[in-house]
Amino acid sequence: xGLSKKKVIAESNRISSCIQFAKEIDKIAKLPKNxxxxxxxxxxxxxxxxxxxxxxxxxxLNIYEGEYGQxxxxxxxxxxxxxxxxxxxxxxxLYGLDQDISFHYNEMSAKKLKExxxxxxxxxxxxxxxxxxxxxxKIIISNAVKNWPPVMGIFxxxxxxxxxxxxxxxxNYLLENFQDDKQVFIFNFNEWLGHIGKRNFWYDKxxxxxxxxxxxxxxxxxxxxxxxxxxxxxxxxxxxLVLDLDNTLWGGIIGEDGLxxxxxxxxxxxxxxxxxxxxxxxxxxxxIMLAINSKNNKEDAKEVFAKHPHMILKESDFLACRINWxxxxxxMQELAQELNIGLESMVFIDDDPVNRELIRxxxxxxxxxxxxxxxxxxxxxxxxYKGFNTFEFTExxxxxxxxxxxxxxxxxxxxxxxxxxxxxxxLNLRISIKTVTDLLIPRSAQLTQKTNQFNLTTYRYQEEDIxxxxxxxxxxxxxxxxxxxxxxxxxxxxxxxxxxxxxxIDTMLLxxxxxxxxxxxxxxxxxxxxxxxxxxxxxxxCYKPTVKNxxxxxxxxxxxxxxxxxxxxxxxxxxxxxxxxFKPHExxxxxxx
Numbered sequence: 001x002g003l004s005k006k007k008v009i010a011e012s013n014r015i016s017s018c019i020q021f022a023k024e025i026d027k028i029a030k031l032p033k034n035x036x037x038x039x040x041x042x043x044x045x046x047x048x049x050x051x052x053x054x055x056x057x058x059x060x061l062n063i064y065e066g067e068y069g070q071x072x073x074x075x076x077x078x079x080x081x082x083x084x085x086x087x088x089x090x091x092x093x094l095y096g097l098d099q100d101i102s103f104h105y106n107e108m109s110a111k112k113l114k115e116x117x118x119x120x121x122x123x124x125x126x127x128x129x130x131x132x133x134x135x136x137x138k139i140i141i142s143n144a145v146k147n148w149p150p151v152m153g154i155f156x157x158x159x160x161x162x163x164x165x166x167x168x169x170x171x172n173y174l175l176e177n178f179q180d181d182k183q184v185f186i187f188n189f190n191e192w193l194g195h196i197g198k199r200n201f202w203y204d205k206x207x208x209x210x211x212x213x214x215x216x217x218x219x220x221x222x223x224x225x226x227x228x229x230x231x232x233x234x235x236x237x238x239x240x241l242v243l244d245l246d247n248t249l250w251g252g253i254i255g256e257d258g259l260x261x262x263x264x265x266x267x268x269x270x271x272x273x274x275x276x277x278x279x280x281x282x283x284x285x286x287x288i289m290l291a292i293n294s295k296n297n298k299e300d301a302k303e304v305f306a307k308h309p310h311m312i313l314k315e316s317d318f319l320a321c322r323i324n325w326x327x328x329x330x331x332m333q334e335l336a337q338e339l340n341i342g343l344e345s346m347v348f349i350d351d352d353p354v355n356r357e358l359i360r361x362x363x364x365x366x367x368x369x370x371x372x373x374x375x376x377x378x379x380x381x382x383x384x385y386k387g388f389n390t391f392e393f394t395e396x397x398x399x400x401x402x403x404x405x406x407x408x409x410x411x412x413x414x415x416x417x418x419x420x421x422x423x424x425x426x427l428n429l430r431i432s433i434k435t436v437t438d439l440l441i442p443r444s445a446q447l448t449q450k451t452n453q454f455n456l457t458t459y460r461y462q463e464e465d466i467x468x469x470x471x472x473x474x475x476x477x478x479x480x481x482x483x484x485x486x487x488x489x490x491x492x493x494x495x496x497x498x499x500x501x502x503x504x505i506d507t508m509l510l511x512x513x514x515x516x517x518x519x520x521x522x523x524x525x526x527x528x529x530x531x532x533x534x535x536x537x538x539x540x541x542c543y544k545p546t547v548k549n550x551x552x553x554x555x556x557x558x559x560x561x562x563x564x565x566x567x568x569x570x571x572x573x574x575x576x577x578x579x580x581x582f583k584p585h586e587x588x589x590x591x592x593x
Contacts (some may be wrong), residue, residue, distance in 0.1 A: 012053060264310045293331045
């Protein structure tokens with residue numbers, strides 16, 4: 001029967017349960033990510049909590065725990081890099097600040113304090129740079145924690161060299177050094193610990209007993225917080241938030257309470273819904289799609305959007321709606337089909353536990369977010385959810401909602417024309433094929449993480465991988481598409497590796513949003529023509545089957561590639577370019593390559 005995710009979720013906040021679950025999870029782990037944790041204090045039990053929390057998000061982990069107190073030695077030891085970590089957590093207690101400073105800072109000169117602070121901070125920076133030279137892994141650094149209360153008590157903030165200012169300076173130093181670094185991220189451990197309670201979880205008992213500064217009871221919470229980094233690493237970021245209406249976007253039931261009776265206002269009763277909508281609008285502007293799945297009369301719901309004076313969200317903010325009395329699981333499937341996304345990309349929010357359980361049981365791919373019975377906690381519940389985190393924020397993310405609205409217009413236009421040829425000619429398609437530059441690296445990596453259907457190999461790459469391909473002299477192109485309705489954005493990527501005697505198509509992918517318009521033929525034909533221009537003679541290409549990419553199994557056959565190997569896990573194709581001639585489609589304009 002296997003390990004029940006429902007049971008894991010219910011018990012995952014107890015470290016004892018996590019330790020037991022981790023043993024079972026290890027038995028069923030598939031395609032795990034390699035996680036390394038280096039610390040200068042005891043963290044026994046944290047790895048098991050990470051495995052448990054990751055399992056809830058359908059992520060499996062191999063975890064390397066550095067030897068106790070030897071994080072510097074680990075970084076300098078070549079054996080560490082044989083593990084090939086995908087992500088490294090540097091979980092350090094006040095490193096960069098001598099322990100004695102906390103007790104004697106007021107006795108030291110400002111010059112001495114500055115020297116200690118800069119010396120230790122620069123030493124840490126050297127270790128980070130060594131990691132960057134040796135690995136392409138994401139590196140997550142925990143900042144320094146402010147102990148409370150300081151030795152100088154309430155007078156500490158009056159001192160130019162107070163301990164709080166020293167730690168602030170140190171933490172700001174980390175932020176400034178890695179602000180624009182795509183590989184290194186700061187985990188604000190100080191703020192997180194303050195949020196859960198330093199008095200409860202950061203205290204002396206465990207430190208004196210076992211050099212365990214953080215209470216083991218906090219490990220499940222810390223593991224859940226670190227999901228903010230592991231979810232985007234594993235390409236599990238969610239794309240769409242599907243919402244109920246009554247008692248979710250507003251208080252009360254519109255069909256019974258009427259427009260004047262529902263609770264929604266910037267002050268007083270109903271303000272929790274008002275600010276919840278503000279958060280939802282912010283998520284929409286950062287690229288998270290919004291949709292509605294509500295049992296309601298459509299006319300009643302439309303009246304709220306059109307006439308209520310405090311409605312933050314407008315009907316146009318939702319890219320798809322199902323407002324009816326149908327089964328909500330059926331509605332959810334239709335929404336996914338309309339938006340052309342997988343159910344695993346969707347998050348469902350509903351105040352009714354019965355509807356939540358229905359979606360959990362019938363559509364387990366959908367993430368169901370449990371709303372508390374107290375509506376004042378809706379805002380905090382959504383803010384605490386980790387599934388929308390990302391390592392990069394691209395121009396395509398900003399434009400996503402606008403692009404989906406444009407796609408609606410395209411579908412309406414398609415319904416008006418007689419045949420597919422008329423439809424394609426009427427779109428006025430324009431494509432731009434560009435060589436990948438530094439500015440295009442984030443979007444290129446993002447495409448490899450998110451694209452599943454039209455993806456011949458489904459290799460997942462981080463920004464560091466893309467940068468390395470460029471440095472090694474391989475060819476990388478992205479595809480930018482537009483038509484008369486607007487921009488699709490950068491929606492295609494091809495990576496061609498130079499193998500000296502031949503070229504290999506490592507990655508060939510297109511977003512499902514542009515399929516069905518023969519753009520893929522124009523894109524790949526252009527690439528083969530470019531390879532021919534640089535005297536390439538032979539091109540290899542692979543198709544690696546997944547549960548989602550069967551539609552492209554014979555893609556290379558249409559370009560006169562010959563299959564030279566066929567197996568369950570890989571088909572290998574080869575093309576001799578001597579006779580290849582690029583024949584562009586007349587209805588697709590290629591601009592500014």
